[in-house]
Amino acid sequence: MISIIKNRIIKGIVTKPIKLDSGLEKIGHELKGLVYKRFGRSFHVREVDTGSCNACESEIISTTNPIYDIQRFGISFVASPRHADCLLVTGPVSRNMRLALIKTYEAMPGPKFIITCGDCALDGGVFKDSYYVENGVKDILPVALHIPGCPPTPLAIIKSFLTFLKK
Amino acid sequence: MGEAYVYVKPENFKKACLYFHEKLSSPVAIMFACDERADKKGFRVYCGFMGIKHRAWVFVTMDVPQDSLEFESIANDIYSAGLFEREIKEMFGVSAKGNPDLRRLRLHDEVWPEGCYPLRKDFKIQSAPAAEKKDYVFNKVDGEGIFEVPVGPVHAGIIPPGHFRFSVAGEPIINLEARLGWTHKGIEKLFEGKDADFGARLSECVTGDSAFSNSAAFCRAVEKILKIEPPEKALLLRAIFLELERIYNHLNGISGIAIDVGFSFPAGFASVMKEKMLCLNQKLTGSRYLKGVNIAGGVLVDLTAWKKKALLKALGEIEKDFKELKGMLYSSVSFMDRLDGTGVLKKKTAEDLGVLGLVARASGIEKDLRKDFPGIYAKAGFNLMRESSGDVMARLNIRVSELEESISLIRQFVDMIKQDNADLQERMKLREGVGLGYIEAWRGPLLYWVKLNKSGIVERCKIVDPSFHNWEGLCYSVLGDIIPDFPVCNKSFDLSYSGNDL
Numbered sequence: 001m002i003s004i005i006k007n008r009i010i011k012g013i014v015t016k017p018i019k020l021d022s023g024l025e026k027i028g029h030e031l032k033g034l035v036y037k038r039f040g041r042s043f044h045v046r047e048v049d050t051g052s053c054n055a056c057e058s059e060i061i062s063t064t065n066p067i068y069d070i071q072r073f074g075i076s077f078v079a080s081p082r083h084a085d086c087l088l089v090t091g092p093v094s095r096n097m098r099l100a101l102i103k104t105y106e107a108m109p110g111p112k113f114i115i116t117c118g119d120c121a122l123d124g125g126v127f128k129d130s131y132y133v134e135n136g137v138k139d140i141l142p143v144a145l146h147i148p149g150c151p152p153t154p155l156a157i158i159k160s161f162l163t164f165l166k167k
Numbered sequence: 168m169g170e171a172y173v174y175v176k177p178e179n180f181k182k183a184c185l186y187f188h189e190k191l192s193s194p195v196a197i198m199f200a201c202d203e204r205a206d207k208k209g210f211r212v213y214c215g216f217m218g219i220k221h222r223a224w225v226f227v228t229m230d231v232p233q234d235s236l237e238f239e240s241i242a243n244d245i246y247s248a249g250l251f252e253r254e255i256k257e258m259f260g261v262s263a264k265g266n267p268d269l270r271r272l273r274l275h276d277e278v279w280p281e282g283c284y285p286l287r288k289d290f291k292i293q294s295a296p297a298a299e300k301k302d303y304v305f306n307k308v309d310g311e312g313i314f315e316v317p318v319g320p321v322h323a324g325i326i327p328p329g330h331f332r333f334s335v336a337g338e339p340i341i342n343l344e345a346r347l348g349w350t351h352k353g354i355e356k357l358f359e360g361k362d363a364d365f366g367a368r369l370s371e372c373v374t375g376d377s378a379f380s381n382s383a384a385f386c387r388a389v390e391k392i393l394k395i396e397p398p399e400k401a402l403l404l405r406a407i408f409l410e411l412e413r414i415y416n417h418l419n420g421i422s423g424i425a426i427d428v429g430f431s432f433p434a435g436f437a438s439v440m441k442e443k444m445l446c447l448n449q450k451l452t453g454s455r456y457l458k459g460v461n462i463a464g465g466v467l468v469d470l471t472a473w474k475k476k477a478l479l480k481a482l483g484e485i486e487k488d489f490k491e492l493k494g495m496l497y498s499s500v501s502f503m504d505r506l507d508g509t510g511v512l513k514k515k516t517a518e519d520l521g522v523l524g525l526v527a528r529a530s531g532i533e534k535d536l537r538k539d540f541p542g543i544y545a546k547a548g549f550n551l552m553r554e555s556s557g558d559v560m561a562r563l564n565i566r567v568s569e570l571e572e573s574i575s576l577i578r579q580f581v582d583m584i585k586q587d588n589a590d591l592q593e594r595m596k597l598r599e600g601v602g603l604g605y606i607e608a609w610r611g612p613l614l615y616w617v618k619l620n621k622s623g624i625v626e627r628c629k630i631v632d633p634s635f636h637n638w639e640g641l642c643y644s645v646l647g648d649i650i651p652d653f654p655v656c657n658k659s660f661d662l663s664y665s666g667n668d669l
Contacts, residue, residue: 003494004432011436049327051350053665055375055456058419061325062445065438079323094668095278096349097328100320126372130353131285131292132274151375153455 039085042074043165045115046084046108050101051094051133055151056118060088063154070158081107089143092120092127093134105141113144115164117157122146170224170603177238180229184214184241184248187225193217194521194636195241196224197603197614198251199629200231200259202288209233210261213616214241214248215603219539224603231261240265247521247636258286258355273348273668276301285356308334308342316650320349327664331653338649343642350668358617358628363389363463363595366625370615371458373630374666376419379412379457380608381615381666385628388604388617389463393595400589401465402543407478407580408457408466410573413609414485415444417566417573420661424563425496427655428505433495440488447481450474465592475581482574493567506560510656512644513557522640524611524633526660529565530557536607547579557644562659569609597623610634610663632666 049057063070064077078084081104093101105114116137119125124135137143147160175183188195197215204210209230216225231238240263242249250272252263257271260282274285280296305315313336320328328349334342354373358366363386370385371378383405390397397405422437445455452460452468460468470478496502512522517530527534533553537544552568554561604615611633618627641660645653 001499003491003498007436007491007495008432047325048321049325049350051352051665051668052327053372053375053378054327054663055372055378057325057327058376058456062438062442065442066435067439067442077325091350092352094349094351096273096275096351097320098278100328100349104321120372126369127352127354127357130357131290132279132351132353150372150458151456 039074042076043086044076044078044084045086045088046078046081046104047088047090048097048101048104050089050091050097050121050137051127052091052118052120056090056121059151059154060090060117060157063157065154068154068158070154070161073158075161081105082109084108085112087112087114088117089114089137090117090121092124092130093137093140095132095134098134098140101137101140114141115145115147115160116143117147117152119148119150122148125150170226172226172228174228177229177231180212180214180227181239181241181244183227185244187216187218187227188245191216191218191220191225193219194247194518194523195245195251196521196523196612197616197629197631198248198255199616200255200261200286201618201627202259202286203230204233205288210236210259212238212255212261214251215614215616217534217539217612219534222540224605236261237264239263242266246519250635250639258284260284260287270304271348273351275348276303285353290356303346305332305346306342306344310336312336313341329664333650333653335650339647340645340650340653343645343653345638345642347638347664348668350665352665352669354669355628355630358625361625362623363619363625366617366628367461367463368459370630371456373669374632374663375456376416377412377608377610377613377632377663377666379408379460380606380613381630382458382461383409384604384606384608384613384615385617386461386463386604387606388602388615389619390593391602391604392600392617392619393463393598395464395593395595397465397593398590399543400584400586401591401593403580403584404466404468404470404591405461406543406547407470407577408452408460409606409608410577410580411444411448411451412457413573414570415441415448416609416661417570418444420566420658421492421496421563421570423658423661424506424559424655425502427658428502430496430499430502433492436488436492436495440485440492443481443485447478450477462592464595465590467591469591470581470584475584479578479581482577486571486574489570496563503560506563506655506659507558508556509559509652510644510648510659511556511558512640514555516643517557517640520639520643521636523636524607525565525569525609526562526633526637526640527611528552529554529561531555534612536605536612540605543580544576546583547576549576559655559659595623597621608633610661610666611637630666630669632663632669634662634664634667637662638667 145164193216201211209232316333319330330346370381418441425434514531549572601618614631616629
């Protein structure tokens with residue numbers, strides 16, 4: 001316990017009051033205002049992997065770490081599609097996952113929309129035209145936004161959310 | 168560190184496999200088929216063993232004629248061959264006679280028709296008939312009070328898909344069957360017909376968190392076939408990046424274990440350290456996941472003087488932070504209590520299943536390709552930690568000690584880089600042949616068996632991620648535990664879905 005308290009005091013707040021030139025903090029506050037306005041306080045995201053290599057998941061999880069801490073902007077990842085406003089899909093959609101993806105989408109209450117994350121979710125990426133992939137999400141369900149990158153960085157993911165919610 | 172191929176007649180295949188299995192005391196490390204109907208009128212089946220004592224990989228091979236499409240199963244005698252035989256059956260339609268379980272692994276019955284074998288050379292996607300929509304049959308446990316808990320494929324967390332079927336009596340788990348294959352993308356087929364440069368990039372997308380080890384193993388295989396040896400500096404750089412990959416993944420694993428038992432402060436601390444490592448990776452190579460570094464013949468990224476400095480500085484910081492993290496974890500009695508004795512994988516079970524890598528070392532099996540087939544690692548000194556209890560605690564200890572060893576290894580390798588302007592790539596001369604590339608990725612031995620033709624095009628690429636063996640280990644380790652312990656057991660194994668499903 002002592003070590004935890006000591007560490008807490010010495011390290012202080014690690015969450016970036018971002019010195020990066022990108023101005024994450026500014027983006028974030030803007031985002032928070034938008035989220036409050038549009039979604040009645042918070043914006044809930046459900047993530048579904050349809051066959052990605054797991055790098056995108058790793059980066060999405062990174063957005064929730066103490067450095068990026070996406071939750072402070074009112075965006076949280078939820079465990080059930082029933083709680084979600086948005087479905088974040090990664091992977092080129094393996095045939096096996098097609099039905100699971102559709103069912104997850106159907107389980108969400110409206111209004112709802114889909115954001116795809118990572119190059120292979122757009123059109124299959126490097127896995128394009130394989131016998132077992134559906135070449136991305138767009139032919140199966142309506143996609144509102146795509147976040148490019150292989151994998152997109154946590155900052156890119158947060159930025160994309162902002163650009164989108166601004167619209 | 169060669170490969171030996173022992174060609175036998177089909178009737179002697181089983182005998183030969185059993186002989187090497189016992190002689191080398193190795194599980195089946197890799198087993199696959201190759202469609203060679205065009206010139207040999209049949210399918211060639213390979214079964215590979217790891218000969219640690221002799222520092223050689225031994226492959227028993229045979230030809231299965233195309234009119235019989237059957238060979239005698241070895242899975243009844245060597246358990247670790249079972250999954251490979253199922254895979255050969257579903258991908259090539261060559262069945263192992265006598266294997267009690269030939270259900271399909273990755274091509275799910277609901278969406279893929281039977282009798283349609285994608286890894287055959289004459290397979291065409293257009294000709295595939297519609298699926299018959301059959302249901303998968305799970306192993307069933309009968310008895311009073313036993314009920315089933317299905318979980319997945321879509322899980323509550325931000326993790327890849329997999330289906331787990333628990334049979335429980337009261338609280339304890341009686342049986343766990345993992346049905347995987349949900350992320351199958353047909354990667355092995357995608358390699359075919361492409362050149363080695365494309366292959367190196369594609370291999371990075373096999374498992375996102377082992378992008379570097381995947382491409383390194385693929386490039387090793389190609390280099391072996393082309394009979395070229397990358398310059399020493401390139402080998403040193405590869406070893407450095409491999410250890411960097413190990414560090415960030417072990418931090419991720421430690422963070423995950425802590426969060427799965429609700430110990431959130433150290434979990435957050437470890438994830439901050441992971442982020443630091445990812446930023447370091449980006450600084451050094453331009454990619455947070457070390458993509459785009461490897462190429463057949465060497466590496467594309469140099470470690471210049473300022474990068475060296477940044478690397479050593481970051482390592483110093485990580486080392487200091489890690490000491491603190493360790494203090495936090497090991498001084499919490501309730502945390503230790505939660506891990507101790509949870510998810511035990513016994514040594515005998517691990518040996519029979521052919522479990523490899525980190526998980527095997529936690530169960531008392533001392534195998535590590537960095538020691539057994541050292542290559543550049545022969546020049547560096549490091550201790551191989553081994554635990555014998557096989558529980559979550561042991562797997563945490565292994566991670567902790569490996570992380571510390573990795574830091575020391577990187578420092579040693581950086582010291583060994585003498586020339587700053589040395590060559591980083593060897594020229595390629597095209598040559599046909601087959602070769603096995605292997606590397607001790609952070610999960611365990613990662614194998615790439617590649618066949619190239621005269622013009623340098625990949626004809627067959629077989630990938631074996633350690634997860635392929637270790638998933639079965641997970642299913643055994645949770646028996647007797649309760650379902651709420653499953654997440655932490657799962658995280659302590661930290662297996663790849665994508666690497667398993669390909």
